[in-house]
Amino acid sequence: MGGRDATMVLLDENGIRCDGRKVDEPRRIMIKAGGLKNADGSAYIEFGDNKILVGVFGPRDVHPKHMSDTDTGILRVRYHMEPFSVGERKNPAPSRREIEISKVIKEALEPAVMLEKFPRTAVDVFIEVLQADGGTRCAALSAASVALADAGIPMRDMVAACAAGKVADTVILDVNNEEDQAGQADMPIGYMPSLEKVTLLQLDGVLTPEEYKKCVEVGINGCKIVYDLQKKALNDKYFGNGEK
Amino acid sequence: MENKRKYVIPGDVVTSGPFRPEQNVILDGNKIISTTIGISEIYDDSVRVIPLTGKYIPKINDLVIGKVLSHTSLSWELDINSCYVGFLPAQDVFGRDFSAHADELTSKLKTGDLVAARIANFDRTRDPLVTISDRDLGKIDSGDLVKISPSKVPRLIGKRGTMIQTIEMATNAAITIGQNGWVVVSCESPEGLLKAKKAIQMVDEKAHVANLTDQVKEMLESKGES
Structure with missing residues (x-):
């Protein structure tokens, strides 16, 4: 990804970050539900400069058959970055990192999705990162839960995700690409706000126990901001022209 | 009942208190949470959400329109617009004296034919069993x-x-x-x-x-x- 700029100031003396945000300010977020005709459910998210499209299919027959589970449905997630999503062409073949993120997102969605209602079926989630700028896994997870809701798959709650981190010894909300590269810590959090449950928590970097607690708190606040936008996206699609 | 309807999406708290959760809602503590996008309804003591999206899940006794996908020597498979395929045994059409040797399934229903069928049996362990042996059921010729x-x-x-x-x-x-x-x-x-x-x-x-x-x-x- 982008090269490191040694002269860049991640946090100036006024508490303003390299892209002009305050420490507890997320990037501009836009979520749109629907948009793909052939998918059962879909969503598009712009999370700062991240642009991600998600399509959901299912519940549907499992192929290959041996993957199916007689007790429950299965969730399959593919996170994929387009070759043009980053500065230098990315090989379209799934990389180690993409396979890991697919797994992480799948496991973050599983507690929310009620797959036990559809035994012997599969729900497929396809995530295409069109443009990446740090924090794609959070943006992808947020968009994936909107797409799942759009597909009508029963969910206990929507999963909202946002990252927190540490740069220049300060806890910040929503880490961007520069802060991720040069910062001290990055902590993506997936959270179900209605149930108050965390479904994803990763940490790259070193934090003191106090900073850790602060980071979780800040991150969860970010998730709540994302959650409101997810709800708005679905409301706009389904009840946008309603009278009631 | 009309005044208690509201639009909900997954995770929305429909209501809280001593209500019976019915379709598309879950109980979390004393909160009743919607699991789907839809319209919530509160009847007397029960709460349900009528979904606005989602696939068809077969229910016993439902009338469905199916399209013949394929057949074996003993049964047809119907596309019933669900995540499961409908299973229509040949006995249902030919009667109990059906013989796999003597009777040709394509003489009654061919691939691509539309049928009105009823879900005779369905549970989570098997694909839905459908029947067309009832009045108003069977092959649809026009429309x-x-x-x-x-x-x-x-x-x-x-x-x-x-x-x-x-x-x-x-x-x-x-x-x-x-x-x-x-x-x-x-x-x-x-x-x-x-x-x-x-x-x-x-x-x-x-x-x-x-x-x-x-x-x-x-x-x-x-x-x-x-």
Whole structure:
């Protein structure tokens, strides 16, 4: 990804970050539900400069058959970055990192999705990162839960995700690409706000126990901001022209 | 009951208190949370959400419209617009003296044929078993297939069938509604057919709008009599 700029100031003396945000300010977020005709459910998210499209299919027959589970449905997630999503062409073949993120997102969605209602079926989630700028896994997870809701798959709650981190010894909300590269810590959090449950928590970097607690708190606040936008996206699609 | 309806999405708290959770809601502590996008309804002591999206899940005794996908020497497989395929055994059509040697399945139903069928049995361990041996069931010879979202079928039928009656009366069409979202419309006059199809599509698009029956009526009555 982008090269490191040694002269860049991640946090100036006024508490303003390299892209002009305050420490507890997320990037501009836009979520749109629907948009793909052939998918059962879909969503598009712009999370700062991240642009991600998600399509959901299912519940549907499992192929290959041996993957199916007689007790429950299965969730399959593919996170994929387009070759043009980053500065230098990315090989379209799934990389180690993409396979890991697919797994992480799948496991973050599983507690929310009620797959036990559809035994012997599969729900497929396809995530295409069109443009990446740090924090794609959070943006992808947020968009994936909107797409799942759009597909009508029963969910206990929507999963909202946002990252927190540490740069220049300060806890910040929503880490961007520069802060991720040069910062001290990055902590993506997936959270179900209605149930108050965390479904994803990763940490790259070193934090003191106090900073850790602060980071979780800040991150969860970010998730709540994302959650409101997810709800708005679905409301706009389904009840946008309603009278009631 | 009308005043307690509201739009919900997954994770929304429908209500809290001593209510019985019914369709598409879960109980979390004393909060009742919706699991799908839809309209919540509170009846006496029970709470449910009528979904606005989602696939068809077979229920015993549902009337569905199916399309023959393929057959073996003993049964047909029907596409019933669900995540499961409908299983139609040959005995159901040929009677109990069916013989795999003597009877040819394609003589009754061929791939691509449409049938009106009823879900005879379904549980989570097996694919739905369907039957066509009942009156009003069986192969559909004429009519146009309209596909709508299965979650909007109750809206198309309306309260005690008011919506569908409105459409049928205004267009003189015969409409068979499958619970799986497939609808067969047949009508003597081409105008009536077009109008009925348009009305059905209108219900599909505007399912969440209040007093839709009046709007549909208005549309049917506009531009010329049928």
